[in-house]
Amino acid sequence: xxxxxxxxxxxxxxxxxxxxxxxxxxxxxxxxxxxxxxxxxxxxxxxxxxxxxxxxxxxxxxxxxxxxxxxxxxxxxxxxxxxxxxxxxxxxxxxxxxxxxxxxxxxxxxxxxxxxxxxxxxxxxxxxxxxxxxxxxxxxxxxxxxxxxxxxxxxxxxxxxxxxxxxxxxxxxxxxxxxxxxxxxxxxxxxxxxxxxxxxxxxxxxxxxxxxxxxxxxxxxxxxxxxxxxxxxxxxxxxxxxxxxxxxxxxxxxxxxxxxxxxxxxxxxxxxxxx
Amino acid sequence: xxxxxxxxxxxxxxxxxxxxxxxxxxxxxxxxxxxxxxxxxxxxxxxxxxxxxxxxxxxxxxxxxxxxxxxxxxxxxxxxxxxxxxxxxxxxxxxxxxxxxxxxxxxxxxxxxxxxxxxxxxxxxxxxxxxxxxxxxxxxxxxxxxxxxxxxxxxxxxxxxxxxxxxxxxxxxxxxxxxxxxxxxxxxxxxxxxxxxxxxxxxxxxxxxxxxxxxxxxxxxxxxxxxxxxxxxxxxxxxxxxxxxxxxxxxxxxxxxxxxxxxxxxxxxxxxxxxxxxxxxxxxxxxxxxxxxxxxxxxxxxxxxxxxxxxxxxxxxxxxxxxxxxxxxxxxxxxxxxxxxxxxxxxxxxxxxxxxxxxxxxxxxxxxxxxxxxxxxxxxxxxxxxxxxxxxxxxxxxxxxxxxxxxxxxxxxxxxxx
Amino acid sequence: xxxxxxxxxxxxxxxxxxxxxxxxxxxxxxxxxxxxxxxxxxxxxxxxxxxxxxxxxxxxxxxxxxxxxxxxxxxxxxxxxxxxxxxxxxxxxxxxxxxxxxxxxxxxxxxxxxxxxxxxxxxxxxxxxxxxxxxxxxxxxxxxxxxxxxxxxxxxxxxxxxxxxxxxxxxxxxxxxxxxxxxxxxxxxxxxxxxxxxxxxxxxxxxxxxxxxxxx
Numbered sequence: 001x002x003x004x005x006x007x008x009x010x011x012x013x014x015x016x017x018x019x020x021x022x023x024x025x026x027x028x029x030x031x032x033x034x035x036x037x038x039x040x041x042x043x044x045x046x047x048x049x050x051x052x053x054x055x056x057x058x059x060x061x062x063x064x065x066x067x068x069x070x071x072x073x074x075x076x077x078x079x080x081x082x083x084x085x086x087x088x089x090x091x092x093x094x095x096x097x098x099x100x101x102x103x104x105x106x107x108x109x110x111x112x113x114x115x116x117x118x119x120x121x122x123x124x125x126x127x128x129x130x131x132x133x134x135x136x137x138x139x140x141x142x143x144x145x146x147x148x149x150x151x152x153x154x155x156x157x158x159x160x161x162x163x164x165x166x167x168x169x170x171x172x173x174x175x176x177x178x179x180x181x182x183x184x185x186x187x188x189x190x191x192x193x194x195x196x197x198x199x200x201x202x203x204x205x206x207x208x209x210x211x212x213x214x215x216x217x218x219x220x221x222x223x224x225x226x227x228x229x230x231x232x233x234x235x236x237x238x239x240x241x242x243x244x245x246x247x248x249x250x251x252x253x254x255x256x257x258x259x260x261x262x263x264x265x266x267x268x269x270x271x272x273x274x275x
Numbered sequence: 276x277x278x279x280x281x282x283x284x285x286x287x288x289x290x291x292x293x294x295x296x297x298x299x300x301x302x303x304x305x306x307x308x309x310x311x312x313x314x315x316x317x318x319x320x321x322x323x324x325x326x327x328x329x330x331x332x333x334x335x336x337x338x339x340x341x342x343x344x345x346x347x348x349x350x351x352x353x354x355x356x357x358x359x360x361x362x363x364x365x366x367x368x369x370x371x372x373x374x375x376x377x378x379x380x381x382x383x384x385x386x387x388x389x390x391x392x393x394x395x396x397x398x399x400x401x402x403x404x405x406x407x408x409x410x411x412x413x414x415x416x417x418x419x420x421x422x423x424x425x426x427x428x429x430x431x432x433x434x435x436x437x438x439x440x441x442x443x444x445x446x447x448x449x450x451x452x453x454x455x456x457x458x459x460x461x462x463x464x465x466x467x468x469x470x471x472x473x474x475x476x477x478x479x480x481x482x483x484x485x486x487x488x489x490x491x492x493x494x495x496x497x498x499x500x501x502x503x504x505x506x507x508x509x510x511x512x513x514x515x516x517x518x519x520x521x522x523x524x525x526x527x528x529x530x531x532x533x534x535x536x537x538x539x540x541x542x543x544x545x546x547x548x549x550x551x552x553x554x555x556x557x558x559x560x561x562x563x564x565x566x567x568x569x570x571x572x573x574x575x576x577x578x579x580x581x582x583x584x585x586x587x588x589x590x591x592x593x594x595x596x597x598x599x600x601x602x603x604x605x606x607x608x609x610x611x612x613x614x615x616x617x618x619x620x621x622x623x624x625x626x627x628x629x630x631x632x633x634x635x636x637x638x639x640x641x642x643x644x645x646x647x648x649x650x651x652x653x654x655x656x657x658x659x660x661x662x663x664x665x666x667x668x669x670x671x672x673x674x675x676x677x678x679x680x681x682x683x684x685x686x687x688x689x690x691x692x693x
Numbered sequence: 694x695x696x697x698x699x700x701x702x703x704x705x706x707x708x709x710x711x712x713x714x715x716x717x718x719x720x721x722x723x724x725x726x727x728x729x730x731x732x733x734x735x736x737x738x739x740x741x742x743x744x745x746x747x748x749x750x751x752x753x754x755x756x757x758x759x760x761x762x763x764x765x766x767x768x769x770x771x772x773x774x775x776x777x778x779x780x781x782x783x784x785x786x787x788x789x790x791x792x793x794x795x796x797x798x799x800x801x802x803x804x805x806x807x808x809x810x811x812x813x814x815x816x817x818x819x820x821x822x823x824x825x826x827x828x829x830x831x832x833x834x835x836x837x838x839x840x841x842x843x844x845x846x847x848x849x850x851x852x853x854x855x856x857x858x859x860x861x862x863x864x865x866x867x868x869x870x871x872x873x874x875x876x877x878x879x880x881x882x883x884x885x886x887x888x889x890x891x892x893x894x895x896x897x898x899x900x901x902x903x904x905x906x907x908x909x
Contacts, residue, residue, distance in 0.1 A: 012818040019817045033847035038867055065802035066573050066599070066809035097571055097805070100787050100797050129733035130505065136729065139349075140401070151784045162387065164399055178598045179502065203845075204599060208623050210875045211882070226845045249848035251813060256839050258821035263835075266825045347719040405719060435718040442715050449711070456894055503736065507889040514901065537743035538736075563753075567746040573808035585761065599809060606815040609822075620885035622878055630823045638881045642888030645901065653900055661891040668883055 007265045015258065022254050026246035033246055037230040040213055043220025044198045044227075045234045047171065048081050055170035056088045056163070060185065061106075063177030064097035067202055072105055073241035074200040074228040075175050079109040081235060082173075088159050089121040090169070092145065094133060094180045099126035103149050118157035125149035130180040134188040138165050166193040175200040186212050200227065331419040332360040332368035335394075338413050338424065340431040343397065348405025348435040353428075354395045358415045361391050372414040372421065373398065379410050379429065388416075405433045444690045451667070456660030463656030470655050477616055477634035478647050481515075484590035484614045485522045494529035495519070496588035498579060498604065499543060500595020500619070501572055503536040507642070508620050512595035513542050514645045519592060520550025524559060531582060532565040535575050540567045576600040580607040593617040593632075594641060597624045605631030618644070700899040707897035747772065837873075841866045 037045075051057070059078070063071045082089050091106050093099040103123050115121050124145035127133045136144040141163050142154050154160045162168060172195050174182040182199040186209075190197045196219055201209060203224025212218040222231050225248055228241035335355045343350040353373065360368040370390045374383040375398070389396055403409070410429030415422045463470050488495045497519055499512035516532065523530040532547060534540040543565045551560035568578045580603065583591070591608045593601075594617070601617075601624040608615045609631055617628040618636025628635045636644065639661070646654035671686075678686050706728065713725035751765040759765075779786045779793050786793040826832045843849030844866025853862040895901035 010821075012822070015818050015821055016814045019814050023813065033851060035847050036850050036863055038863065064572070065805040068802075068806055097801070100794065101802065103787065127733075128737045129729075130503075132729040132733050136726070136733075139726070150788065167397065167399075179506075179596075202599070204623050207870060207874055208878055208882075210870055211879050214871065214875060223845075229847075245847055249846040251817075252842045252846045253848060255817050255820045256842055258817050259824045259835060259838070262821040262824055263826050266827075345717050347717050347722040435720070435722075437716060437718045439715055439717050446715055452890060453894065456891060457898075460900065505732075507892050510896065511892055537739035537741075537746075540743060540746065563750060566750055567743040569747075570740070570743070571805070573805045576808055577804075599812060602815050602819060603808070603811055606819055620881075620888065622881040622885070625881075627819070630819050638885040639888035642885075642892045645892075654895065657891050657895055657900065661887045664887055665884065668887070 005268075007261050008269070019251065019254060022250040023247045026250055027243065030243060031246040031249070033249055035230050035233040035242065035245065037234050038227075040221040040223065041227050041230040041234065043213070043218075044200070044222050045081070045220065045231060047196060047198045047219040048078070048085070048173075051082075051085055051087060051170055053086045054088065055085070056090065056159075056168060057082055057171045057173060058166070058169040059089055059091045059173045059175070060094065060181075061091060061098065061102040061175045062094040062181045063102075063175065063202075064095050065101055067177035068101065069240070069244060070202050070225045070228065071175050071177060071200060072101075073225070073239050073244075074222045074231060075102070075105050076109050077228065077231050077235055077237060077239060077241075078173055078175070078200065079106065080113065080237075083109070083113040083115055083120070086120075090141070090159065090163060091121065091123040092137075093123075093126045094130065095177065096126055096128065098177075099149065119159055122154070122157055122159050123149040124154065131184050131188055134180070134184055138189065138192065141165055141168070166195050169195060171195070172197045173200070174198070176205070177202055178205060181205070182209055182218070183212075186217050190217050203227075329367055329417070329419040331422045332415040332417040333358045334415055334422045334424055335361075335371060335413045336426055338411060338426055338428045340411060340428050342432065342434055343399075345436055345439040345441060346433075348433040349403065350397055350399035351403065351409070351411075351431050351433050352395065352397050353411055353413070355413050357392075357394050360415070360417070365391065366417075367419060368415055368417045370416060371396075372416055374412050374414060374424075375402075376410050377408065379427065383412070386411075403433060405435060408432055441691075452660070452664050455663050456657050459660040459663070460653045460656035463652035463659070466652070470652065470659055472643070472647055472655055472658060475636065475640050475643065475647055477618060477636040477640060478644050480614075480616050480634040481519065481592060481648075482522055484592065484616055485519065485526060485528060487614055488589035489526040489528045491589040493587055493589035494531050495523055495590045495592065496579070496582060496586075496613075497530060497532045498591070498593040498595070499532065499534060499539060500593075500597055501535050501575060501600065502596035503570075504538045504542065506596045508594075508596040509539055511642055511645060513539060513546055515594055515648065516543060517546040517550045517553075518645070518648045520547040521554050522550075524551040524554035524556040527556070527559060529561070530564050531586065531588060533568045533575070533579055533582065534565060535568060535570050537567060540565065572598065572600060576603050579604060583607050583611050583613070587611055587613075589613055591615045591617075593619075593628075594636065594644070595619065597621055597628075599624075602627040602631060608632075704897055704899060707893070711897075744772070744776075837869055841869055844869075 059082075061071075061075055079089065089106075091102065093102045103125070106121065106123050107117075110117065110121050124141075125148060127145060129136070133144060142160060145154060148154050148157070166172065166189055172185060172189065174185045174197065176182045176185075176199065182197075182201055182205070185197060185199075189195065197217065198220045199209060199218055200222040201224070203226065206221065206223030206227070209218060209221060213221055222228055225241050225244050228239075229245040232239045232242050335358045337356040339354055341352045341354075342348075343352055355371075358368055358371075368391045370388050371393070372388045373386040373396055375386045376383045384402070386398055386400055386402075387396065398411075408430035409432070410427055411431060412424035412427035414424050459470075485495055497516060499516060500506070500509050502509045504510065520530060522528075530547065532543050534543050544562070547565055548557075548560050551557050568575050582588070583604075584607065588611075591604075591613045593604060593608075593615070597604075597617075597619045598621065601619070601621075605615060605617065605628055615632040616634045616636075617632040618641040619625065619628065620638050620641055622638065625635065625637055629637075642661075643658050646658050671690075675686050675690075678684075709721070710725060710728065713721050716722070748769065751769050754765050755762045755769070775793075775796055778796065782791050782793055785791065787797075788794065824835065824838075826835050840862060843852065844862040844864075849862045849866075853860065858864055892901065
């Protein structure tokens with residue numbers, strides 16, 4: 001059977017199988033492909049690096065387990081960089097299904113870095129209301145989150161003593177999987193309070209946020225697993241994202257090949273119809 | 276002009292003009308401080324030093340206050356001159372303590388403290404009340420103790436402002452938008468005929484898709500997006516649902532509407548019931564045609580793909596806000612052989628719909644759908660108004676680019692808001 | 694009155710919230726804050742309504758033995774069990790080691806990730822099936838897609854490492870994202886935003902009223 005005829009009759013489950021193998025095999029046998037950080041990733045890293053030691057940072061982790069492969073690595077790497085600079089990190093979550101996941105990630109990194117809960121970091125947990133929560137935080141963060149993730153009074157923790165609203169922070173880090181997320185922070189927060197803002201988002205959301213990068217409303221951005229891997233590379237780490245990039249590389253090449261194969265089928269069909 | 280629109284516009288204008296008629300005095304900004312001479316004894320004496328300890332830091336001076344503009348009287352800005360001991364590497368001064376009282380003689384309450392090097396502070400503490408006179412002083416503290424302020428300032432008053440002065444540009448553009456849309460609505464009503472709207476194939480295809488489902492004896496699946504009612508795409512999807520329900524009522528085709536959130540769920544029930552009522556087929560309305568699924572994105576997707584694979588609807592109409600699930604829905608739908616019409620204003624999901632669906636409504640075509648389907652002159656008139664506004668935005672972009680290129684930043688700065 | 698009262702409420706509250714964007718005075722901002730907090734509460738309570746409907750519809754299907762009713766039993770049992778476990782464990786239901794956390798880690802999290810992972814397979818099959826170059830514009834789109842896809846991964850960087858910087862695929866991909874893609878996205882965003890404003894205005898002013906009673 002000639003190639004175009006074979007492709008025309010190809011059961012799409014073969015494509016699924018090939019995709020699965022191309023993603024699985026590099027995870028088992030890494031290729032260790034080199035990474036080159038892009039300007040948005042450098043902007044993200046440099047914005048955090050420029051913080052004075054001991055700065056207070058608001059980290060909004062708005063994603064659920066579905067986006068874990070892309071956003072968990074960048075969350076961990078960001079927390080490590082912030083803790084290295086002895087920053088005080090206040091974490092909030094606007095995704096209901098992700099609050100527990102974010103809590104696990106934050107506590108895990110904090111434990112590794114020997115950070116003290118309530119002194120070096122705190123997790124205020126989830127609040128329903130989407131943009132309304134962002135607006136309320138602009139008036140009072142302790143008022144919007146009177147209790148932390150574990151139900152304790154936030155005012156009892158030293159880290160929250162001087163926290164009023166967004167103006168109490170030197171930087172806002174938005175790790176977001178969609179809505180509500182980075183765009184809402186740009187519209188509701190950055191525009192009003194002019195606090196420096198950096199973002200880590202899924203790859204599909206990243207193109208929508210390039211206008212904000214260009215205007216300077218976002219100082220830097222990590223786009224998907226590629227951005228997370230480049231960030232790890234800048235930090236001289238080799239984490240989950242870097243391992244995942246081998247698989248993503250082969251998957252991208254395969255998808256490009258699928259586009260070509262699909263068009264071979266079409267051209268062959270046209271050629272047959274013309275003759 | 277529509278009566279309700281007239282009333283509402285009058286209400287808006289009154290609301291905007293009334294503050295000007297009863298304007299309170301604007302906030303006193305940069306008012307000269309009331310300075311108590313240094314010879315006057317401070318209310319709290321300097322903390323006595325134990326022998327051998329470093330000296331107490333010298334006081335800060337020149338404290339001034341300023342009401343924070345464009346707020347609801349919730350904050351006051353303070354600024355002072357640094358203490359002479361506030362130098363790099365100083366071991367004498369640790370920071371400044373801000374004290375507040377409602378009278379120059381006290382009692383003084385601690386507001387906050389800032390580290391050395393800072394000569395400004397914004398008091399937006401919960402205890403600060405608007406339209407109340409306060410006095411402030413700034414003490415210095417260090418290892419050698421606390422030194423009271425060399426001066427204090429007041430009476431400082433936090434007042435509310437009636438208008439956020441940084442939002443003039445937004446107000447002007449909003450008023451132009453309102454005026455333009457209402458003008459075209461009134462124009463269309465006056466002419467009595469529907470203004471021209473270019474053909475939107477995706478909207479035309481909705482009836483074709485329902486007809487195909489009727490011929491095949493299979494239901495129509497309508498997915499109104501994954502967002503809650505505060506997203507206008509969901510509102511628009513629910514408005515279009517009424518038209519779709521009318522058509523399915525007319526053709527007696529079953530309709531399935533799975534919904535993510537409770538409030539859109541109740542509205543969807545009303546829309547479907549209303550559609551059947553309008554077609555004179557209330558007895559054919561199935562209350563279980565609209566079902567609540569789950570606000571969880573992928574739980575919702577799993578449910579819809581399950582409906583697609585099991586019930587095999589012949590037509591899928593997916594209009595509203597979609598995120599990562601768009602390709603999952605579209606590809607699964609394609610595999611079942613259904614005709615698919617999709618529409619969303621989420622630009623990052625459009626490529627997936629364009630690739631996998633038969634027809635796609637791109638961005639504002641979704642918002643034009645209700646006007647297009649109903650053909651009502653006032654709805655179509657609003658489309659023309661929005662289009663006119665688009666021309667204005669294009670003109671602003673062109674003019675702004677030229678000005679910025681030539682180094683003129685006035686327009687950009689005027690358009691920037693806080 | 695049945696129609697006028699909701700219309701008036703919609704118009705009044707909608708215009709008031711628009712006003713609150715421009716007027717920071719406490720006479721406006723305090724009620725606006727209250728309305729926003731109320732919205733948060735209403736949204737949170739709405740889930741009770743949805744849960745009740747879910748139970749009712751699926752219980753009815755089980756009782757009437759409609760198609761696939763065993764799966765509906767699974768749904769009902771899962772829903773009730775998760776809610777009960779959470780209620781029994783009280784405020785600390787999300788602490789480490791609780792059964793709620795176990796359900797989240799072992800059931801919800803993997804299932805959610807698995808659904809999202811399906812996208813990779815569907816993208817490949819959609820790329821094969823549907824991305825057909827029929828016009829010059831589609832060809833240009835395909836070229837841009839190739840460049841961006843390969844430019845975003847290390848394998849692409851390796852392929853063009855020997856070329857001058859301006860021709861390296863990662864720099865070309867970045868230029869496509871910064872310039873033509875950005876311009877097109879902005880245009881779509883502006884158009885969609887105007888559409889949102891027009892729809893919102895129609896709803897607030899009562900011109901679009903089918904949303905609340907199904908009538909014109």
